[in-house]
Amino acid sequence: MTSRRQSRREDVQRRLKTLSADPKRCIVLGCPEPTRASSGDGFDQRLCRRHAEHLSTHGSAFRKTYTAKELAPGRAKAKAWLKANVDTEACKIAKERIRILYHSAGPLVPAYRLKGMPPKERSRKAWARLREALIAPERILEAWLAVSATIATDNEADTRPEFRRVQAAKIVHRLASGTHKVWRTPVSGDHRAPRRLPALQRACPEASW
Numbered sequence: 001m002t003s004r005r006q007s008r009r010e011d012v013q014r015r016l017k018t019l020s021a022d023p024k025r026c027i028v029l030g031c032p033e034p035t036r037a038s039s040g041d042g043f044d045q046r047l048c049r050r051h052a053e054h055l056s057t058h059g060s061a062f063r064k065t066y067t068a069k070e071l072a073p074g075r076a077k078a079k080a081w082l083k084a085n086v087d088t089e090a091c092k093i094a095k096e097r098i099r100i101l102y103h104s105a106g107p108l109v110p111a112y113r114l115k116g117m118p119p120k121e122r123s124r125k126a127w128a129r130l131r132e133a134l135i136a137p138e139r140i141l142e143a144w145l146a147v148s149a150t151i152a153t154d155n156e157a158d159t160r161p162e163f164r165r166v167q168a169a170k171i172v173h174r175l176a177s178g179t180h181k182v183w184r185t186p187v188s189g190d191h192r193a194p195r196r197l198p199a200l201q202r203a204c205p206e207a208s209w
């Protein structure tokens with residue numbers, strides 16, 4: 001181990017010791033566990049390990065990710081709203097801004113190469129992935145509105161922005177999942193063309209496949 005790494009390690013251990021000298025309980029209502037900082041398990045001074053992990057998975061320390069069934073009424077409201085407001089200035093601007101994100105996302109990067117990239121760059125590449133999967137901007141808006149409508153009627157919702165963002169991102173991520181596979185099908189003779197069937201099916205659900 002280099003001396004630089006060693007001194008960094010010692011510094012982390014010293015800071016952990018200082019934090020654990022002042023024990024505090026996790027801030028989630030009813031949780032009896034000490035915070036990670038208090039138990040010498042990290043620097044989190046608000047949450048215990050279980051609730052910190054819950055936060056990183058769901059975007060909330062206490063509210064779980066919505067199921068498809070829980071989201072269904074919100075989705076219906078979002079679809080109806082978008083249909084009724086498709087020609088409004090707000091809708092047009094929102095869709096245009098999503099198109100700008102698509103166009104400024106740069107080339108698509110395979111998922112295995114995203115590891116180690118800064119978060120900002122990874123989020124740009126997420127837009128590139130959606131663009132390549134031919135996801136219409138309306139579908140992104142629908143996801144955001146569906147989550148917002150669900151949160152508005154959920155008495156136990158976590159109303160912090162992070163929960164809304166994570167829940168919408170989970171839906172949006174699923175829109176483009178499975179597009180890494182490219183099928184090759186014979187077109188005529190020996191000529192073969194790539195065929196991204198699932199992505200196209202999602203983009204044009206009304207077409208006969």
Ligand SMILES: [Zn+2]
Pocket residue numbers: 026027028031032033047048049050051
């Ligand atoms: Zn806790």
